[in-house]
Amino acid sequence: MGQCMCCTKCRRQPSQHEVIVHLDEVCLSQPISNPAIPIALEDQGPSERLLVAAIDIGTTFSGYAFSFLHEYLSDPMRISTNNWPHENGMSMKAPTSILLGPDGNLKAFGYEAIRKFGDLAENNQHQDHYFFDKFKMNLYQSNLSTDFILSDINGKTMVAVDVFAKTILYFKQHLEQRVRECLDSSLELSTDDVQWVVTVPAIWDDKAKFFMRKAAEKAGIEGRNLTLAIEPEAASLYCQHLPTYKPAVHHYAEKFDVFRPKNKYMVVDLGGGTVDITVHRVLENGALEEVYQPTGGPWGGSTVDDEFRALLVSIFGLEVFEEFKNQFTADVVDLLQAFELKKRFFEPDKDTPLSLKLPMSLVDHYKHRSGQDFQGLLKTKFNGEIMLIQDKLRVFPKTFHRLFNKSISCIVRHIQSLLEKEQVSGVSVLLLVGGYAESRVVRDSFETHFPNLQIIHPPESAASILKGAVLFGHDPHAIVARVCKYTYGIAMMAPFKEGLSDPRKKRIINGELICDDVFDVHLSVGERVSLYDIRTGKEYSLHRGQSHSLLEVYASSVPHPEYVTDNSCTRLGSLVLEVPPDTHENDKIVVCLYYSGTELGVSAFNLKTKQKTKTYFDFLG
Structure with a gap:
């Protein structure tokens, strides 16, 4: 029995793009005998765009990179970045610092923002400006919403999505100017010639990923041209294209190839804010699959x-x-x-x-x-x-x-606990990437605590995510399977079963005994999910007169949650389904939750019309 859209059921006001239809204040669909309907997922990867442009907003440093399709085909590592000047030379990334004027318009970013803010402060003219620094970590929280507020260095506030959007827009415009300088004056790229990639930490939840997508769209990047890249995955792809390494611990002449088929390795992305960890296995064709759900913590x-x-x-x-x-x-x-x-x-x-x-x-x-x-x-x-x-x-x-002790002890303990997991057994290599991996203290600590593992620290580790994001934009099929970090499902009502159902969930609807708040599982934590195979959807009944159907989507940290009100469960947001105008009572619609690249995706199929139904998530509503 699936849940349809009703404000009495979901207990909240609709957002401006949702329509709530009252059905005698009943939010109920009829039971069905065969809910398993196969849905062929479409290829979620972008087409062969002429240009892939990546933006990496880090906690401490940020930057961009790009490459043209013909460059990628001839040499995948031919990737352009920008050098940001500062008093000690040049760097591939700039500090994640943004200066906005009293009107909220961007004045400067990076080293220039720090310098200009200092000049304003010396003349006591900074109080009416906005200066945000290292603001990315604010998204590492569970109560994220579109009206979430950031405080600047002086305590003045601004809507967070605007700060992120202005940052992305700055890099977008800077990158576009660089690209124009590379092109023949007679050539011009259209919007759909460019595939944009924005990086996100592996440990971010779906709300934070959706937030970053909304910020990018607000910066002028259309959703169909945008891919989110998981940071340690991007770094892993980058390292695949580097020459093989000599092990960092054992000094002998042979080269070690971490990316040989069937090999399993752990990517430890040591960033400014978070430490993100993924475990990959190399397939026979060179593609990668996750073998354990992404994990980590705020120990960067x-x-x-x-x-x-x-x-x-x-x-x-x-x-x-x-x-x-x-x-x-x-x-x-x-x-x-x-x-x-x-x-x-x-x-x-x-x-x-x-x-x-x-x-x-x-x-x-x-x-x-x-x-x-x-x-x-x-x-x-x-x-x-x-x-x-x-x-x-x-x-x-x-x-x-x-000063490093707290950070390192948290990282080491977490990795030690991961290595004890059955799914992670066989890992023989730790691949250290990210800006924090450039610290000798960090690298020495890994060699000390993990003497039986190969510790690999590739050159340009700070740029590995940024350049890897470009590679991912060109070849999104490089990752073929993921492991669910959470259990995902939809809130629904079901027949009440004496002795089994929670008595506190008992409701009487139209004379029937109903169990409320049931967690209808679509994906389970720890489940291996192929990104391109056929998945099975679940049927939900529609009701005549609906223009949209609203289903509440939940995540849980346990494999088999019973109710969406369990302590392990968090409401992610709403799933909005467009209902055809000629729908009859109890027509069926098949809904499938799946991984769309790096994000939670949804597909809905109308059994009557044999057509896909327009669907979208509202994770921040």
């Missing part, structure tokens, strides 16, 4: 930043440091940017203390507020492990190394 490089901030608080005190952040905002940004470079290139085996330029505004503010000698404070609290020499904070390696 920003965890080290948090520990550094905690160190500053321990030095200056919380009150002084908070006042400093509010009064000298630009100095805080500069200090954390300087720390980012030290963190990435810190060499733990050297005895030389690290020098970090400390804003004298912070030292002066401490002296003014406390009346104490700063040098004496450091000597008392840190026993010479931290010193101030002129305007440089000198931190001894042992103290600096401790």
